[in-house]
Amino acid sequence: MRFARISHSEGASFVAIGGEPDSLIAAELSTSVFEDPKFTGRTWPLAAVQLLAPIRPSxxxxxxxxxxxxxxxxxxxxxxxxxxxxxxxxxxxxxxxxxxxxxxxxxxxxxxxxxxxxxxxxxxxxxxxxxxxxxxxxxxxxxxxxxxxxxxxxxxxxxxxxxxxxxxxxxxxxxxxxxxxxxxxxxxxxxxxxxxxxxxxxxxxxxxxxxxxxxxxxxxxxxxxxxxxxxxxxxxxxxxxxxxxxxxxxxxxxxxx
Amino acid sequence: MRFARISHSEGASFVAIGGEPDSLIAAELSTSVFEDPKFTGRTWPLAAVQLLAPIRPSxxxxxxxxxxxxxxxxxxxxxxxxxxxxxxxxxxxxxxxxxxxxxxxxxxxxxxxxxxxxxxxxxxxxxxxxxxxxxxxxxxxxxxxxxxxxxxxxxxxxxxxxxxxxxxxxxxxxxxxxxxxxxxxxxxxxxxxxxxxxxxxxxxxxxxxxxxxxxxxxxxxxxxxxxxxxxxxxxxxxxxxxxxxxxxxxxxxxxxx
Missing domain, CATH: 3.90.850.10 (Fumarylacetoacetase-like, C-terminal domain)
Incomplete structure (x- = not known):
C-alpha cells in the first residue's frame, strides 16, 4: 500500500495511491494510515492534486x-x-x-x-x-x-x-x-x-x-x-x-x- | 497571571492559579492559555490536585x-x-x-x-x-x-x-x-x-x-x-x-x- 497526503480544491486528505503508473489515482481514506484502510469513495487523478508530506511527525x-x-x-x-x-x-x-x-x-x-x-x-x-x-x-x-x-x-x-x-x-x-x-x-x-x-x-x-x-x-x-x-x-x-x-x-x- | 495544567479526579485541565500562598486555588480555564482568560467556574484547592507540565510544547x-x-x-x-x-x-x-x-x-x-x-x-x-x-x-x-x-x-x-x-x-x-x-x-x-x-x-x-x-x-x-x-x-x-x-x-x- 502507498499512503500519501494531498492538497485538493476542498482541503487536504490522507489517501492511498493506486492505478497505473501513468494514471495514478488518489483514493481518500476514512481511516488513519495506522489502520486497515477504509475509503470515503472520493478519488482524484494524482496529476490533478498536490502531494504533501505523507505524514506529520512530532x-x-x-x-x-x-x-x-x-x-x-x-x-x-x-x-x-x-x-x-x-x-x-x-x-x-x-x-x-x-x-x-x-x-x-x-x-x-x-x-x-x-x-x-x-x-x-x-x-x-x-x-x-x-x-x-x-x-x-x-x-x-x-x-x-x-x-x-x-x-x-x-x-x-x-x-x-x-x-x-x-x-x-x-x-x-x-x-x-x-x-x-x-x-x-x-x-x-x-x-x-x-x-x-x-x-x-x-x-x-x-x-x-x-x-x-x-x-x-x-x-x-x-x-x-x-x-x-x-x-x-x-x-x-x-x-x-x-x-x-x-x-x-x-x-x-x-x-x- | 500563573497558568498551570492539573490532573484531577475527572481528567486534566488548564487552570489559573490564585489565592493565598498557603491556600492556592486552581480555577479551570474555558479559554486557551494564549487568550484573555475566561473561566468555567470549576475550582480546586491546589493541594488536592496534581500539577502537570504547564504546557505541551511541540x-x-x-x-x-x-x-x-x-x-x-x-x-x-x-x-x-x-x-x-x-x-x-x-x-x-x-x-x-x-x-x-x-x-x-x-x-x-x-x-x-x-x-x-x-x-x-x-x-x-x-x-x-x-x-x-x-x-x-x-x-x-x-x-x-x-x-x-x-x-x-x-x-x-x-x-x-x-x-x-x-x-x-x-x-x-x-x-x-x-x-x-x-x-x-x-x-x-x-x-x-x-x-x-x-x-x-x-x-x-x-x-x-x-x-x-x-x-x-x-x-x-x-x-x-x-x-x-x-x-x-x-x-x-x-x-x-x-x-x-x-x-x-x-x-x-x-x-x-
Missing amino acids: KVVCIGKNYADHAREMGGEPPADPVIFIKPSTSVIGPDATIEVPAGLGRVDYEGELAIVIGGLPVRRLKAEDASSAILGYTIANDVTAREQQKADGQWTRGKGHDTFCPLGPWIETNLDPAGLDLRTELDGELKQDGNTSDLLHGIGEILEWITAGMTLLPGDVVLTGTPAGVGPMTDGQTVSVSIEGIGTLTNKVAAV | KVVCIGKNYADHAREMGGEPPADPVIFIKPSTSVIGPDATIEVPAGLGRVDYEGELAIVIGGLPVRRLKAEDASSAILGYTIANDVTAREQQKADGQWTRGKGHDTFCPLGPWIETNLDPAGLDLRTELDGELKQDGNTSDLLHGIGEILEWITAGMTLLPGDVVLTGTPAGVGPMTDGQTVSVSIEGIGTLTNKVAAV
Missing part, C-alpha cells in the same frame, strides 16, 4: 554518518555507535515544495536518505528483531544541511533544523523490504549520490533499538537512516531529486529567500 | 553554555554565538513526576534553567527588541543530562533527550521581568547551583532572534536559556528542586528503572 530523529563512504568524505571514520540528532517538525515539507535558503547562510547541501515511518503505537525499548512490528512503512527524505552552521556550532541542530530543510515523500510504501535498495540523488538531472541501503552501517532494527532505549517514538514519527557519499551544495533555482528503489522519487526546488 | 529548544561559569566548569570558554539543541516533546514531565534513569546510563546531572514559553502565534525571524510580543511567560526547567552519553556522542541529543529528562513547571508566570532573577538548585535540600539570570551571556531577545532566524517556534514551544555553574549528578532516591525568583520551585524525584 519529531524527525536522524542518524549521522551511517554510510562509511559518506563519513570518509566528511573527513573521518564512521563512529562505532549510531549518533543521533533531531530535525524539528517545523522543518518538514512535501514533494515539489521549495527548499528555502535564507541569504547569507553559505553552503547548503542535499543528503538523500531512506526514512522509516513509525506505526500507530508509541515505541519504547524496542528490540531490533521486533522492528517490523513498529514500522508503518518507508518514505524518502532529504536531510538538507547548512554545512557552515553545522561546522561552526559543533551541534548539528541549527544547520539541519531550518524551516523547509526536511523534504519528505512522495508517499509511504508499507510493503517494502528496506535491504538492498538503490538510492540516487540528482541535482538538475546530474547524478550526485549513487548508494545502496545494503551499505547502512547500522541497520533499521539496530537504529530503532538504539533510539528507543531512551526516547519514545510516537505514531508517525520519522527516522532518517543516513546518507551515502556524494553530498554537495545546491543553489537558487536548482532542482534536487532523491530516488529510492521500490518507493519513488522526491523532488524539490531550491530558492534563495 | 519542541523544546535549548541553549548550551549560556553562563560563563558553567562553560568553564565544563572545561572551556563559552562559545561566542549561541549553540542550540533540541529536547523532544517526549522528554517533558511535570512537577513531582519522576526522573527515570535507566540502568547502566552512568552519571545523570541536574541543570536548573529559566524557560521561555512561546505565545499563541508562530514566531519566525523575530527581532530581539520585539521578544516580549512573542512570549507568553516563563517557567522553570531541569535540563537533565546523561553526561557520559553527551560526551561519547559529541551530539547532545541522545544524552539530553531521554523520556522524563525535561521536567517543566510548576506553572507559567506571565507577569515577570526575566532580568536579575536568582536561580537555585538543591539536591536533597543541599544548595548546588546559585546563579542569577543577569549572568546570561545571550539574553532572552537575542536567543529568540537567533533561533527564529531559521526555525519557526510554534505556540507553546519552550526555550531553555542555559544553566549556571554547579551542575552535578543525581542518583536513585534523591530529590532535586530548581527555584527561580518570581516563579516558584520545580521539584522532582529521581529513580533508577
Whole structure:
C-alpha cells in the first residue's frame, strides 16, 4: 500500500495511491494510515492534486554518518555507535515544495536518505528483531544541511533544523523490504549520490533499538537512516531529486529567500 | 497571571492559579492559555490536585553554555554565538513526576534553567527588541543530562533527550521581568547551583532572534536559556528542586528503572 497526503480544491486528505503508473489515482481514506484502510469513495487523478508530506511527525530523529563512504568524505571514520540528532517538525515539507535558503547562510547541501515511518503505537525499548512490528512503512527524505552552521556550532541542530530543510515523500510504501535498495540523488538531472541501503552501517532494527532505549517514538514519527557519499551544495533555482528503489522519487526546488 | 495544567479526579485541565500562598486555588480555564482568560467556574484547592507540565510544547529548544561559569566548569570558554539543541516533546514531565534513569546510563546531572514559553502565534525571524510580543511567560526547567552519553556522542541529543529528562513547571508566570532573577538548585535540600539570570551571556531577545532566524517556534514551544555553574549528578532516591525568583520551585524525584 502507498499512503500519501494531498492538497485538493476542498482541503487536504490522507489517501492511498493506486492505478497505473501513468494514471495514478488518489483514493481518500476514512481511516488513519495506522489502520486497515477504509475509503470515503472520493478519488482524484494524482496529476490533478498536490502531494504533501505523507505524514506529520512530532519529531524527525536522524542518524549521522551511517554510510562509511559518506563519513570518509566528511573527513573521518564512521563512529562505532549510531549518533543521533533531531530535525524539528517545523522543518518538514512535501514533494515539489521549495527548499528555502535564507541569504547569507553559505553552503547548503542535499543528503538523500531512506526514512522509516513509525506505526500507530508509541515505541519504547524496542528490540531490533521486533522492528517490523513498529514500522508503518518507508518514505524518502532529504536531510538538507547548512554545512557552515553545522561546522561552526559543533551541534548539528541549527544547520539541519531550518524551516523547509526536511523534504519528505512522495508517499509511504508499507510493503517494502528496506535491504538492498538503490538510492540516487540528482541535482538538475546530474547524478550526485549513487548508494545502496545494503551499505547502512547500522541497520533499521539496530537504529530503532538504539533510539528507543531512551526516547519514545510516537505514531508517525520519522527516522532518517543516513546518507551515502556524494553530498554537495545546491543553489537558487536548482532542482534536487532523491530516488529510492521500490518507493519513488522526491523532488524539490531550491530558492534563495 | 500563573497558568498551570492539573490532573484531577475527572481528567486534566488548564487552570489559573490564585489565592493565598498557603491556600492556592486552581480555577479551570474555558479559554486557551494564549487568550484573555475566561473561566468555567470549576475550582480546586491546589493541594488536592496534581500539577502537570504547564504546557505541551511541540519542541523544546535549548541553549548550551549560556553562563560563563558553567562553560568553564565544563572545561572551556563559552562559545561566542549561541549553540542550540533540541529536547523532544517526549522528554517533558511535570512537577513531582519522576526522573527515570535507566540502568547502566552512568552519571545523570541536574541543570536548573529559566524557560521561555512561546505565545499563541508562530514566531519566525523575530527581532530581539520585539521578544516580549512573542512570549507568553516563563517557567522553570531541569535540563537533565546523561553526561557520559553527551560526551561519547559529541551530539547532545541522545544524552539530553531521554523520556522524563525535561521536567517543566510548576506553572507559567506571565507577569515577570526575566532580568536579575536568582536561580537555585538543591539536591536533597543541599544548595548546588546559585546563579542569577543577569549572568546570561545571550539574553532572552537575542536567543529568540537567533533561533527564529531559521526555525519557526510554534505556540507553546519552550526555550531553555542555559544553566549556571554547579551542575552535578543525581542518583536513585534523591530529590532535586530548581527555584527561580518570581516563579516558584520545580521539584522532582529521581529513580533508577
